[in-house]
Amino acid sequence: DAGITQSPRHKVTETGTPVTLRCHQTENHRYMYWYRQDPGHGLRLIHYSYGVKDTDKGEVSDGYSVSRSKTEDFLLTLESATSSQTSVYFCAISELDRTLVGYTFGSGTRLTVV
Amino acid sequence: AQSVTQLGSHVSVSEGALVLLRCNYSSSVPPYLFWYVQYPNQGLQLLLKYTSAATLVKGINGFEAEFKKSETSFHLTKPSAHMSDAAEYFCAVSEGDDKIIFGKGTRLHILP
Numbered sequence: 001d002a003g004i005t006q007s008p009r010h011k012v013t014e015t016g017t018p019v020t021l022r023c024h025q026t027e028n029h030r031y032m033y034w035y036r037q038d039p040g041h042g043l044r045l046i047h048y049s050y051g052v053k054d055t056d057k058g059e060v061s062d063g064y065s066v067s068r069s070k071t072e073d074f075l076l077t078l079e080s081a082t083s084s085q086t087s088v089y090f091c092a093i094s095e096l097d098r099t100l101v102g103y104t105f106g107s108g109t110r111l112t113v114v
Numbered sequence: 115a116q117s118v119t120q121l122g123s124h125v126s127v128s129e130g131a132l133v134l135l136r137c138n139y140s141s142s143v144p145p146y147l148f149w150y151v152q153y154p155n156q157g158l159q160l161l162l163k164y165t166s167a168a169t170l171v172k173g174i175n176g177f178e179a180e181f182k183k184s185e186t187s188f189h190l191t192k193p194s195a196h197m198s199d200a201a202e203y204f205c206a207v208s209e210g211d212d213k214i215i216f217g218k219g220t221r222l223h224i225l226p
Binding site for chain 2: 105
């Protein structure tokens, strides 16, 4: 979707190194989300944001932190990457009436921790 | 807390046959329900949504879903499968708070 961009699209990193994934939106939506997708688990919520500097934890937040200093950017950081964090990460955005319109997803970042 | 169960991680149908993907939900309040589709190496796209209006919801690409409160179900159907329908499909539920919870997905295979 042209309104939401994730970077990088692919990354290979070593165990123990820090990694930051970026989600950028041009829609001026208030809500942003980070999910991870793994076979057999579907999508699981990591963290989400209500607005600038306003974030909360999802169901699988251990080992991850987030920051949102601007409306358009939502960063996901793995402080010390582990092999269990090898996954595909998706960012999503939604408008205020989010439950009526659902989410718009980015194209994903495939992260491999070796 | 809300949850979603999708029956069958893989479903195969012949081209031209009926597509039926099953989804059951659990929610303590009237839910909002969604179906998303994911094509290979892409993000998820919204197929259709139920938000307490009509119980039969029509979506894109000829798909529709029916909300049945008595069965706590929201199954996805399409009368005639096309090769381009091969993808992974996710059912999702929200209780009107800030989060949407996704099922584990069903991969649809179309047989020629």
